[in-house]
Amino acid sequence: MSIPCPTLRRDGDRVVILDQTRLPWQEVFVPLDSLSDAAAAIRDMQVRGAPLIGATAAFGIALALRDDASDAALQAADACLRATRPTAVNLHWALDRMQDALRALPAAARRAAAWNAAEAIRAGDAAANAAIGRHGLAVLQPLAAAATRPLQLMTHCNAGWLATCGHGTALAPIYAAHAAGLDLHVWVSETRPRNQGLLTAWELARAGVPHTLVADNAAGWLIAEGRVDAVITGADRIAANGDSANKVGTYLKALAARAHGVPFYIAAPRSTIDFGCPDGRAIPIEERSADEVRLIHGIADTAGGAPLCVRIAADATAACNPAFDVTPAALLDGIICEFGVFPATALAAVAQR
Numbered sequence: 001m002s003i004p005c006p007t008l009r010r011d012g013d014r015v016v017i018l019d020q021t022r023l024p025w026q027e028v029f030v031p032l033d034s035l036s037d038a039a040a041a042i043r044d045m046q047v048r049g050a051p052l053i054g055a056t057a058a059f060g061i062a063l064a065l066r067d068d069a070s071d072a073a074l075q076a077a078d079a080c081l082r083a084t085r086p087t088a089v090n091l092h093w094a095l096d097r098m099q100d101a102l103r104a105l106p107a108a109a110r111r112a113a114a115w116n117a118a119e120a121i122r123a124g125d126a127a128a129n130a131a132i133g134r135h136g137l138a139v140l141q142p143l144a145a146a147a148t149r150p151l152q153l154m155t156h157c158n159a160g161w162l163a164t165c166g167h168g169t170a171l172a173p174i175y176a177a178h179a180a181g182l183d184l185h186v187w188v189s190e191t192r193p194r195n196q197g198l199l200t201a202w203e204l205a206r207a208g209v210p211h212t213l214v215a216d217n218a219a220g221w222l223i224a225e226g227r228v229d230a231v232i233t234g235a236d237r238i239a240a241n242g243d244s245a246n247k248v249g250t251y252l253k254a255l256a257a258r259a260h261g262v263p264f265y266i267a268a269p270r271s272t273i274d275f276g277c278p279d280g281r282a283i284p285i286e287e288r289s290a291d292e293v294r295l296i297h298g299i300a301d302t303a304g305g306a307p308l309c310v311r312i313a314a315d316a317t318a319a320c321n322p323a324f325d326v327t328p329a330a331l332l333d334g335i336i337c338e339f340g341v342f343p344a345t346a347l348a349a350v351a352q353r
């Protein structure tokens, strides 16, 4: 069954995505017409967020097989998509699912099967995230009951519906809590250098959830001052021992949270857990272009301002851009997935599901 999803949808024999490189300033939907369009959309972060990367790759396979459903085309598309971004394991999870659904089929049966399998991945992600919202709400309710002011939550990057096929992961409990009438406020960290925090602020504003944008470096001070009751982020890959890779800056928040006794949760679907990866040291960390650090994107500060790209560091300035970091399992108070809330060091129970 098709679930409406603004981030990604099938439109006849092509796919339409919401181009996240234009947000929060412009809401532009663009068609993906081929495998190379899908691969470029992932690589260039027109679509981003681990679950949405996986779903886009699945639809990329469907686009590839639309043009050529041979074994060779299937394997070439698989290899092309796997090479787009290294850290989010949902990419490999989705491509493995597509392989399982398609490999044994005769070429003539693959086209329709590929669209169906991609659609199933998309619908499954939305359903998993809805369940994360319900389990996360149960985590937030007692914290809200104990609070003497609106519950103060902090998140990092964007793990909302933009990053998934519906509801979001870290934002799913927040949306569920807001819908349940909990009085809450969200600290949104900017998330340099790509500023995905702006996407979170955009999402929360649309949903009417009270929030405040802060520079990444303000997080430690806010936590130390007792102005944060819990931190929730998403993840791009969770190792079997619970070590979790997420957007760079997550680790610093987890350290500050632990130092000040503030609970830190990761919300992620089963598709983000990599049981083949023993611990955080085995997680590949994407290193992106140094120009993402040297340049900043926005709009001119005038009425109807035009998109602008501004250089903030000289071309010759050396810049390093690791896109993710790893938070050790010991710093996590729990992992909220579609099956419930688990200690990060006891994920084996999830593997059985």
Ligand code: MRU
Pocket (backbone or CB within 6 Å): 048, 049, 050, 051, 088, 156, 157, 158, 159, 160, 163, 164, 168, 169, 170, 196, 233, 234, 235, 236, 246, 247, 323
């Ligand atoms: O580089 P991005 O924007 O794809 O990174 C996204 C994140 O780090 C998210 O927190 C993570 O993918 C979880 S999304 C539900």
